[in-house]
C-alpha cells in the first residue's frame with residue numbers, strides 16, 4: 304500500500320487506534336511536576352510531505368515541550384553556522400549505547416554524540432553569541448524557522464528544568480574541564496539548553512521540522528532554506544544512528560527511519576525526500592522514548608514499507 308493519498312488522515316487515525324488498544328504501558332516523565340502532570344492518554348500524530356501537505360489524527364494540535372527533540376535541530380544550526388568540522392572537534396558521532404543523561408566523554412574529551420545530554424549541551428554552547436540570552440534567542444529563531452512559525456518557551460517548565468538541572472550542569476562542567484565546551488561559563492551553555500528543551504510545539508510543528516530535513520533543508524511551506532543540503536544530510540546521519548538513545552540499534556532494525564525522541568513524549572521521524580512525521584504520547588519506556596510513539600512508527604513503517612532498507 305502507498306502511504307500518501309487522500310485517505311491518509313483516516314489511515315493515521317486507524318493506526319493510532321490500533322496502537323492505543325494494544326499499548327498502555329510506560330510512565331510519564333516525573334523529574335519535574337510540569338511533566339508529571341501530562342495526560343497519559345494524550346496521543347497525536349502529524350505527517351507533513353515535502354510538498355507541504357499535512358495529515359493528522361488525534362491530539363495533533365496539543366502543545367507539549369520539545370525536550371530532546373530540539374537536539375538535532377540545534378545540531379543542524381550549529382553545523383550550518385560553524386561547519387561540521389568545527390562542531391566535531393567538540394562532539395563525536397558515535398552511538399553511545401548509554402542512557403540520555405550518561406557521563407560521556409571519549410578519548411578526546413568529546414561527548415559521544417550530539418543527542419545525549421552531554422553532547423547536546425556542548426552543541427548548544429557552540430552557537431556563536433555574546434551571551435546566554437543572545438545564544439538562546441538565536442536558537443529559538445532557528446528552531447522557529449524549522450517549524451515555520453514562532454515557538455515560545457513554557458516558562459514553568461523552564462524554571463523547573465533550571466532548578467533541578469544539576470546533573471546537566473555537571474555534564475557541562477566535565478566538558479569545560481575537558482576543553483570541549485564552547486564557553487568558559489557553564490550557565491552560558493546550560494541556560495540556553497534548558498530553554499531550548501522548554502520550547503512548546505505540536506505534532507504539526509515537529510512534522511514540519513522533520514519535513515524540512517526530508518526536503519534537504521528547505522521548509523516545505525515557507526520555502527525558506529533553513530540549513531544547507533549537506534547539513535541536512537549530516538543531521539539525518541546522526542539521527543539514524545543515535546536518535547533513540549540506548550534503543551537506537553533496535554529502532555534502526557525495526558523502524559529504519561532517522562528519528563529523535565524527547566521526554567515530553569514527542570518523536571520526530573524522517574523519510575528523506577518524502578515526508579516528516581511528528582508523534583506525541585507522554586508515557587515513556589525505560590530509555591525515555593514514548594511507548595505509543597515508537598509503536599505508531601513501527602506500525603507505519605511495517606505497513607507501508609518505510610524502512611530505509613525496504614525495497615521500494
Ligand code: GLN
Pocket residue numbers: 370371372403404420464471500564565566567591
Ligand atoms: N530536559 C531534559 C534533560 O535535559 C531533556 C532530556 C530528554 O528529553 N531526554 O534532562
